[in-house]
Amino acid sequence: MTGVWRLAAGVGVAIAALTLFSAATAQPAQYPTRPVRFIVPFPPGGGVDVVGRTVGEKLSARLGQTIVIENRPGAGATIGAGLAAKGAPDGYTLLVGPVIGLAIPHAYYRKLSYDLGRDFEPVTKIGFGTVVMVVPPGLGAGSVKDVIALAKAKPGQLTFASSGTGALIHLTGELFKQLARVDIVHVPYKGTAQLLPDLLDGRVSMAIDSLPAHLPHIKAGRLKPLGVARKTRSAQLPDVPTMTEAGLPGFESYTDYALYAPAGTPKAIVALLNKETNAVLLLPDLRAKLADIGIEIAGSTPDALRAEVHAEIAKWTKVIHDAKIPRE
DSSP: OHHHHHHHHHHHHHHHHHHHHHHHHHSOSSSOSSOEEEEESSOTTSHHHHHHHHHHHHHHHHHTSOEEEEEOOOTTTHHHHHHHHTSOSSSSEEEEEOSHHHHHHHHHOSOOSSOTTTSEEEEEEEEEEEEEEEEOGGGOOOSHHHHHHHHHHSTTTOEEEESSTTSHHHHHHHHHHHHHTOOOEEEEOSSHHHHHHHHHTTSSOEEEEESTTTHHHHHTTSSEEEEESSSSOBTTBTTSOBTTTTTOTTOOOEEEEEEEEETTOOHHHHHHHHHHHHHHTTOHHHHHHHHTTTEEEOOOOHHHHHHHHHHHHHHHHHHHHHTTOOOO
């Protein structure tokens, strides 16, 4: 009997040890214990960069670790996204980027170094941004209809700037061309900060771009806003009509912002990042700061963001196919 009890006691200890081990391995090591990297696939100064820095500053305080912003622009955000996709799945490399803006290159390029739907763990949606048509005062256009009239009078002579070929702002310009039935020339840059000097000096005719980087120049009178590509007017530009009001029914486009981790990142870390980021998005000073540049806050669950990513990939694949836009 004594031997049986000894055996039972030994088995009990083994089971208890296994239970403790399983519990320990089910949870990630204490996180974070070192700085976290936010990869931003656009240059400094644009909307994604501003969102990344604003959210990163607040999230850093909650996590107790520095968040380092690393700008990796180029190729319609695919360079930075590709780098993030190859990051170690440990919660220390994250991507701050759009949903639509990353879904479009996924549909546009034949070969990418990553798969948006497969190689990332969605963390949370962050918000939405306003897209606005802006022109330099020297263009001599006071309305969207004026731009259309100028473009029709000078086919192939007006230009529109974008933050990269195959990305959202490029396709927004192409949508304008289709709806307005005009011939204007696309001039791609690596990001909004890079196109601004040429736009301000009138070397390009217009941009239909994310509002944040343009707003200071609009307020200073160096750029003229003609229409916002949303269903309702922008609180930051209440006197500027929607593109529908300006004469192009159905012209809608918007930027958006989200947080992703590399595929394979432990669910507990993703859940923690989701919880803490959504808590940051409730902070009144952060909401006010982003609202001032036309960004509306909208958090989400990881599953909701994942569903949105797959839906946008399917949508823009169809748009590019139906529009017969050559894939690269």
